[in-house]
Amino acid sequence: xxxxxxxSYSYESHGAxxxxxxxxxxxxxxxxxxxxxMGHNSSGKTTLARCLNALLIPQAGEIVIDGLATCxxxxxxxxxxxxxxxxxxxDNQIVSTTVEREIAFGLENLGVPMETIHQVVTSILxxxxxxxxxxxxxxxxxxxxxxxxxxASVLAMNPKYLVLDEPTSxxxxxxxxxxxxxxxxxxxxxxxxATIDQITMILITxxxxxxxxxxxxxxxxxxxxxxDDHPKIVFQNVEKMKRIGLEVxxxxxxxPLLVELGYSTKLFEQFH
Amino acid sequence: MKIQFENVxxTYNSSSGKTTLLQHFTGLLRPSSGTxxxxxxxxxxxxxxxxxxxxxxxxxxxxxxSQLFEETVAADVGFGPKALGLDDEEISIxxxxxxxxxxxxxxxxGERSPHQLSEGEKRRVAIAGVLAMAPDVxxxxxxxxxxxxxxxxxxxxxxxxxxxxxxxxxxxxxxxEAIVQLVQRIIIMNHGEIFFDGVKEAPFSNEAILTKVDLxxxxxxxxxxxxxxxxxxxxxxxxSTEDLIEQIKKLKNVTAP
Ligand SMILES: Nc1ncnc2c1ncn2[C@@H]1O[C@H](COP(=O)(O)OP(=O)(O)OP(=O)(O)O)[C@@H](O)[C@H]1O
Ligand SMILES: [Mg+2]
Numbered sequence: 001x002x003x004x005x006x007x008s009y010s011y012e013s014h015g016a017x018x019x020x021x022x023x024x025x026x027x028x029x030x031x032x033x034x035x036x037x038m039g040h041n042s043s044g045k046t047t048l049a050r051c052l053n054a055l056l057i058p059q060a061g062e063i064v065i066d067g068l069a070t071c072x073x074x075x076x077x078x079x080x081x082x083x084x085x086x087x088x089x090x091d092n093q094i095v096s097t098t099v100e101r102e103i104a105f106g107l108e109n110l111g112v113p114m115e116t117i118h119q120v121v122t123s124i125l126x127x128x129x130x131x132x133x134x135x136x137x138x139x140x141x142x143x144x145x146x147x148x149x150x151x152a153s154v155l156a157m158n159p160k161y162l163v164l165d166e167p168t169s170x171x172x173x174x175x176x177x178x179x180x181x182x183x184x185x186x187x188x189x190x191x192x193x194a195t196i197d198q199i200t201m202i203l204i205t206x207x208x209x210x211x212x213x214x215x216x217x218x219x220x221x222x223x224x225x226x227x228d229d230h231p232k233i234v235f236q237n238v239e240k241m242k243r244i245g246l247e248v249x250x251x252x253x254x255x256p257l258l259v260e261l262g263y264s265t266k267l268f269e270q271f272h
Numbered sequence: 273m274k275i276q277f278e279n280v281x282x283t284y285n286s287s288s289g290k291t292t293l294l295q296h297f298t299g300l301l302r303p304s305s306g307t308x309x310x311x312x313x314x315x316x317x318x319x320x321x322x323x324x325x326x327x328x329x330x331x332x333x334x335x336x337x338s339q340l341f342e343e344t345v346a347a348d349v350g351f352g353p354k355a356l357g358l359d360d361e362e363i364s365i366x367x368x369x370x371x372x373x374x375x376x377x378x379x380x381x382g383e384r385s386p387h388q389l390s391e392g393e394k395r396r397v398a399i400a401g402v403l404a405m406a407p408d409v410x411x412x413x414x415x416x417x418x419x420x421x422x423x424x425x426x427x428x429x430x431x432x433x434x435x436x437x438x439x440x441x442x443x444x445x446x447x448x449e450a451i452v453q454l455v456q457r458i459i460i461m462n463h464g465e466i467f468f469d470g471v472k473e474a475p476f477s478n479e480a481i482l483t484k485v486d487l488x489x490x491x492x493x494x495x496x497x498x499x500x501x502x503x504x505x506x507x508x509x510x511x512s513t514e515d516l517i518e519q520i521k522k523l524k525n526v527t528a529p
Contacts, residue, residue, distance in 0.1 A: 143334050246422075247513070250492050271498050
């Protein structure tokens with residue numbers, strides 16, 4: 001379980017204003033949950049993600065992951081093993097000279113035996129449809145392909161908690177859907193194998209449709225959490241969402257008007 | 273392919289070669305064959321000034337990080353005007369204005385490092401930097417990625433206004449949904465080739481064209497069609513959520529007693 005207890009974070013060089021990037025955030029995420037996070041630009045989403053794998057340590061409050069506090073330096077390695085993080089900009093994450101080595105990189109760092117690495121890399125390449133790019137230098141890939149490599153290389157390490165910071169921003173609609181389907185598959189595969197811990201997914205996104213896939217949607221505004229509920233419930237707050245500069249999926253905006261006209265909400269349940 | 277005073281949108285399935293194409297436009301890459309003419313002049317002919325070309329064409333990169341390199345946001349946005357040889361006063365006026373356009377304030381953010389911004393803030397600063405150069409042609413690679421909906425609206429408004437002022441705008445994006453309100457012409461790339469080049473109406477709602485290149489009709493269109501199937505709507509010609517909501521509101525007036 002991820003237990004975020006009343007954390008606040010301010011960047012040192014945060015300019016004249018000194019508005020904290022995170023302000024008294026409380027959040028508990030249970031194992032196996034699929035949580036989406038949305039919020040306006042600079043609302044603190046990435047900062048929260050960085051706190052989850054101990055890249056940043058909150059100045060107030062505490063984050064405890066499976067009993068390990070992120071503020072204790074001794075825990076950092078175990079926390080990074082548990083919490084895999086896909087960065088918002090793949091260029092900040094990809095370090096290797098070929099796609100294959102990029103995916104192997106994290107495993108090597110974890111001290112996994114060569115043979116196992118080879119197996120994992122081959123199956124991940126296949127799963128992410130990247131086999132033909134095996135020996136490609138990542139910097140020659142398109143933005144969308146880089147994002148796929150970034151997700152693949154984090155998943156190769158089989159993290160228990162997977163934090164994805166806008167992983168689909170450079171993908172076309174089909175690529176986006178495929179990646180999310182793949183993630184959902186991996187999640188349910190994991191659930192089927194009772195021996196493995198259930199993977200927990202935390203997906204940061206600007207795209208309302210993506211959030212609909214999650215079981216829980218968190219909305220951030222100016223460093224605080226203002227909604228935390230099932231996406232279907234959160235998206236009913238059309239006006240409030242608009243006021244903070246966000247959007248809801250089109251059907252949620254249209255629904256109240258159509259209901260007023262006498263149409264049943266049931267009609268819209270079939271729309272995906 | 274020829275582009276004149278118009279808004280063009282390139283759309284693509286990931287990796288179909290559009291970023292590469294853009295780099296050709298600005299002389300960042302040299303084509304292995306073929307010729308590129310800008311204002312009737314071959315840009316790779318001896319004597320052609322590529323630096324002049326880059327002054328004419330403003331390019332916003334796919335990842336803003338690739339173009340933010342100064343120590344402060346203000347210096348970064350002011351870099352283009354400085355390179356144009358403008359005086360300090362003009363540089364600071366342009367910097368301030370460009371930042372304001374993208375919804376940021378020089379007084380608040382100007383002295384911060386561009387690398388210590390959130391992703392959406394970085395993109396706004398990168399766009400401001402190109403706007404400050406006041407180029408004749410503006411090319412933007414995924415300008416709305418990572419922007420929040422309010423930011424997307426802002427960028428679309430800016431581009432619309434610039435287009436009205438006579439600037440040619442070329443936008444590369446997979447998010448047809450956002451950009452379709454702005455452009456007149458859409459070019460769809462597929463595996464390094466032009467697959468479609470024509471008015472936006474065709475690919476926006478034509479599933480056959482889109483699925484051939486692995487694109488999908490926007491959710492808005494799918495919802496419109498869904499309402500049509502339920503016989504709630506009779507036509508489906510909205511380009512934005514606002515349009516559709518208006519369309520639905522009119523329905524109400526029709527059926528009200
Ligand atoms: N490295 C940094 N140094 C200083 N301030 C930072 C740094 N990174 C982010 N900030 C500031 O912290 C606040 C929160 O940023 P954060 O990146 O968490 O936002 P976000 O919700 O991820 O935004 P976006 O949607 O734009 O990615 C912003 O005001 C931003 O300017
Ligand atoms: Mg972010």
